Amino acid sequence: MFTSKIEKIRKEYPHNLMARHFDTAYFNSLEKNQQDKLQRMMKSGFENPDSEMGIYAGNVDEYSLFSPYLNNVICDYHQVKNIRLKESNWDFSGDLDLTSIDPSLSNSSMRVRVGRNVARFPLPASMSQDDRVAFENVMIDIFKKLIENPLFGGRYVSLTPGCEYEISNEQYAQLVAEHKMFKDMSGDRYLASAGINGNWPYGRGMYISEDEQFIIWVGEEDHLRVMVMKHGKMLNDIFSRLHDALLFIETHGLSFAYSAPYGFITSCPTNLGTAMRASLHIMLPKLTNNGQDLNNLKTMAKVLQLSVRGADGEHSQAGKGGLVDISPTARLMVSESEIAKKLYQGINDLWQFEKICKTNVTEDALSVK
Ligand code: ARG
DSSP states (O other): OHHHHHHHHHHHOTTOHHHHTOOHHHHHHSOHHHHHHHHHHHHHHHHOTTOSSOOOOSSTTHHHHTHHHHHHHHHHHHTOSSOOOOOOOOOOOSOOBGGGTOGGGTTEEEEEEEEEOBTTSOOGGGOOHHHHHHHHHHHHHHHHHHHHSTTTOOEEEEOSTTOTTBOOHHHHHHHHHTTSSOOOGGGSHHHHHHTTTTTTTTTOEEEEOTTSOEEEEESSSSSEEEEEEEEESBHHHHHHHHHHHHHHHHHTTOOBOEETTTEEOOSSGGGTBTOEEEEEEEEOTTTTTTTTOOHHHHHHHHHTTEEEEETTBTTOOOBTTTEEEEEEOOOSSSOHHHHHHHHHHHHHHHHHHHHHOSSOOOHHHHSOO
16 A cells, blocks of 8 residues: 555655655565654655655664665755765855945845754654653753853743743744744645644744844754855855854853764755855846746756755745845755855856846747757
8 A cells, every 4th residue: 555655646646756666675674663664754745745855864873774765866966976075165265245246235135044954862753742842851951051141142932831042933933024034834734744834833943043134043954054144245254153153152061963864864865965055136127027937047047056946945936026046956965165156156047147148038038950
């Protein structure tokens, strides 16, 4: 029953990597308790056949446990032939100054985030309510140290009922509307199927620095999403701030789940490696046909190894006038400094293309006649 439904998904949804690489013989070779674990990992793609990945890990060790299957999925998604560990490298040589692409980019919205998990806790898909609250408490102790430090300052807000930092529903809604806090994940059917939104809102919260440019989400898709957001022109600024913050957290007693050959371990295999997504919001009215159509831009961006999202994040539409979010696709077998350079180069390429377009790019204009 399970395996025949996967076969059906494979035929009807060729982009679903969970189904594309499923191997019935491998599955049947596993012991029953391992089959159950693997089925749990595949549940999101099973219940949402339109998934592009369809897999979420529930424990750090599942990647090595099921590597004969998962490595095929990971290589396919990340477009690599085999997986080799790439060491971190946060060294930037030379300024990545957006104004050297175009002075009008001097006040761009720049954002970089990494996912991080802590090996001694189950991943969010498998956490109990007690795990979620215990993890939040570990983090609250570290946030106190961040808050005391003048480089960070700021505050922690919690959604956990009864927590001393608990905020009201209205305050939470306000932070979501300001794009600072994450949404209730039950609105994301992929995460919901994986159980990542379990025990909502226990163990969920956010640290935000004094200048509101540095944020850490607790209890979203990964244990932590650590991010820097800033309006400006020097891409280097956001990467070095993020790096400093991660070092601070690590020196205050938190060690992140990291294992060869993957690098940083994340719930979703799409984020393995650096777990980094670095993006810029940019207006591309011609390439998006005034924000009405992202498909043509996505096709172009794919060639440049860039991903396109709407201005409101994953699965959203382009904003007014063609405002989109552009990020380098690669996370695995690439270093942090390479991602920074790819973002700079990718923005440059798309921008030059937008400038030379005389009219809006439509499907018609792109098709080869
Ligand atoms: N689970 C969804 C899919 O397979 C999203 C995958 C990537 N996004 C993410 N937030 N992990 O299409």
